[in-house]
Amino acid sequence: MIISKTYDVAILGTGIGGTILGAILARHGLKVLLLEGGAHPRFAIGESTIPETTFMFRLLAERYGVPEIGYLSNFQRVRRHVSSTCGIKRSFSFVYHRVGEPQRLEESMQFSNAPPPLGPDVHLFRQDVDAYMLSVAVGHGATVQQHAEVTDVDFDGRGVTIATRHGGAFRARYFVDAGGLRSFLARKLDLREDPCPLRTRSRSLYTHMLGVLPYDACGDTHVDHGLPTPLSQATLHNLFKGGWMWVIPFDNHPSSTNRLVSVGLQLNLDIHPPTGAPPEEEFRRIVATMPKVARQFERARAVREWTSLPRLQFSSRRTAGDRWCMLPHAASFVDPLYSSGLAVTMSTINILASRLIQAASDGDFSAARFAHVETWMRRNFDYFDRLVSGSYNAYRDFNLWNAWIRLWMVGGLYGALGVLARVVHYQGAKDKLLDAPCEGFPYRGIQGHEIPEFAALFEAAQREMDAVVAGELASEEAARRIFQHVEASGLWPEPWGPARPGKRNPGGYNLALLMRTGQWAIDRAPEVVRRHFSRGASMPVILKLVADDWADEVRVSIGNAALHLRDYFVMANGDYDVAARRSLAMDTAPPPAEATSEPAASTAGAGPLSAP
Structure with a gap:
């Protein structure tokens, strides 16, 4: 076997995670090889962002000096710098449906995202965004090999030898698997846990469609629902007993040039086991039980084959070892609910990249150096598994779900504030790369879940939910108790109004509400919030962001x-x-390693879930 080139880091998979990591490492002078079994552009899901994700794009851009990552941080920046094919996301919208009944307007909820300059969030048309980030990685010095299906990896004390189907071979000091569900390392090292121990048990059907009506055009608008923003300018979640559906439009802004809508149906395996029916037939059958959703999709047609996954969840016994690691979506997956996948991926890249840059300098690529990465990837997945499985259990009753989702709303606030505080910190840091405090307590946990007060709130609510599932507590009483726990925690911001069942949104998140919430975090929030999460919420910081954003x-x-x-x-x-x-x-990085020639072939990629 002839080794064509030697690299510091080889990354298998060129989705948004692999390319962002590759761009960071190349920017810092590492020789990076990006390997892709297929070719761009290609279909991928993981399309909906949340504030914690978009703020993390800002953090990675600031900390590692790759401004192009920051272009993904809100809708306006994506539209200006990346693509006009993405959609706007002003909020998370949730609409609860009862089988065969007209939708009850009061059984809906909305959680608005940040306004400019921090938001709105964005629906990423991944085939364009992933291709853009691949070009960014190459521009900073990475080498890319498409149509290079990996057939073997062989680790030794000094690195890894990577063989590809058409005879090409490469050498690297470290190997990162960013290949998603069909992870190569998971097969090679027999890493998958079987049975999967995750609590959440769901399956999925999804595709892209044309002809999907905006939900607001199907009868009742957001005003009728008593919600602040149009439901069609959001990631719309249609909820029902035993499952939920995402509707992610890319055509929901006047400047959008993309008519497609991403659609996915998730079903609780214990309530809706596989039927063996074709995916579209099953989708139409479920949609027909919800009159307003049926109207939304009556003229919709798929533009690509449906993907059907018999179970979404998978997990791995290990996610890092000597000279290798897996990015989150190659290691484990819970469910698309709450759009958590990209948040976990970007958080992991933040702590992985700094260690890889140091390892390239001192030669220590041992598993011990990357143990922190593995630990917090696992803990973040465990948190989201508990949050999502609780949500599926809550779908049995709107009032119970209305209470349970308050945990996600509170966590979403502190997850975003924690990242923003670190962005502000890095703007003044002398050594951004080695700034370990920003990788420590309380910023390691997604959604701020390691804040002691929030952990206590979550445990209290979890006990109520477990009692419902065990048949020991009525849903109505559990909902009442969860609302009490939220109020008693002190974590629900005063500017949002009281945490009550009838308060179905914290208000339209305009600049005024953003500033009031920030001031509350500085002056009146619990002590742990004031100490660790308020730095990015001050009025001078926000006003500077406003001025810079408007000027741009x-x-x-x-x-x-x-x-x-x-x-x-x-x-x-x-x-x-x-x-x-x-x-x-x-051209700010050292010259890229000379590209090698890999014969093109029509090989399949790692699949639609391959590289988040």
């Missing part, structure tokens, strides 16, 4: 209009200078 929007808009006006009258121009400056700006 004006600059881009006026610049585009001026170029358009010029083109009416002048043919000659110096626009190539702009392209030249951009090219030179990317």
Whole structure:
């Protein structure tokens, strides 16, 4: 076997996780090889962001000096810099349905995302976004091999030898599996746990569709529901006993150039076991039980084959070893509910990248160095598994779910504030790479779940839910107790109003509410919040973000209009200078390793869930 090139880090999988990690490492001078069994553009899910994810894009850009990652941090930035094919996400919208009955307007809820300059969040059209991030990684010095299906990896004391189907072989000091569900290392090292121990038990059917009506156009608008933003400008969750459906539109903003809508149906295996029916037939059967949803989809048609997964959950006995590790979606998966996958992935990349950069310098690629990465990946998955499995249990009764989701709302606030506090910290840090405190308590847990007060709240609510499942407590009483626990915790922000069943949203998250919530975190929140989570919530920080964001929007808009006006009258121009400056700006890393030639082949990729 002829080794064509040697690299510091080889990454298998070129989805958003693998390419962001590759861009960071290459930016810091590591020789990075990105391996992909298929080719871009390609379909992938993991399309809906949450504030904790988009704030983490800002953190990675600031800490590691890769500004292009920051372009993913809200809808406006994506539209300006990446693609016009993505959708806007102003909120999470939840609508509860009873089989065969008209939807009850009061059985709905909404949790708004941050306004500009921090938001709104974004529906990522992954085939465009992943391809963009791949180009960013290459621009910073990474080498990419597409149509390079890996057939074997062989570890020794100094690194790993990687063989590909068409005879190419590579050598690396460290190997990262970012390959998703069909992880190569999971098969090679027999890492999958069987049976999977996760509490959540769900299966999934999903595709992209055309002709899906906006939910607000199907009869009742968000105003009728008493909610602050249109339900179609959100990730819409249609909830029912035993399952839920995502509706993620990419066409929900006037500037969008993409008519597709991502649609996925998740079913509790214990209530809706596999039927053997074709996926679309099963989808239509479930949709027909919800009159308003049936109207939403009556003219919809799939533009690609449906994907059907008999069980979504998988887990691994280990996620890191000597000279290898797995990114979260190659290691484990819970459920798409609450769009947690990208948040866990970006949080893991933050603590993994710093260790890989140090290891490339001192040569220590041992499992011990990466134990922290494995520990907190596992703990974050365990937290989301408990949160999601509790949600499936709560779908039996709207009032119970209405109470349970308050845990997610509280956690979402502190997860986002914790990341924002670190972004502000890094802006003034001298050594951003080795700044260990920002990788410690209480920032390691997604959704702030290691805050003692929040952990106590979650445990109390979990006991009530477990009693319901065991038949020891009525759903109505459990809901009442969970609301009491939320109020008693002191974590529910005063500007959101009281945590009561009738309060189905904290209000439209405009700039005024954002500032009031930030001031509460600084002045009146529990001590742990004031100490660790308020730094990014101060008025000067927010106002500076507003000024920078508005200036960027004006600059881009006026610049585009001026170029358009010029083109009416002048043919000659110096626009190539702009392209030249951009090219030179990317050339801040050492020259990339010389690309090798891998024969192209029509090989299948790792699958639609391959690389988050």
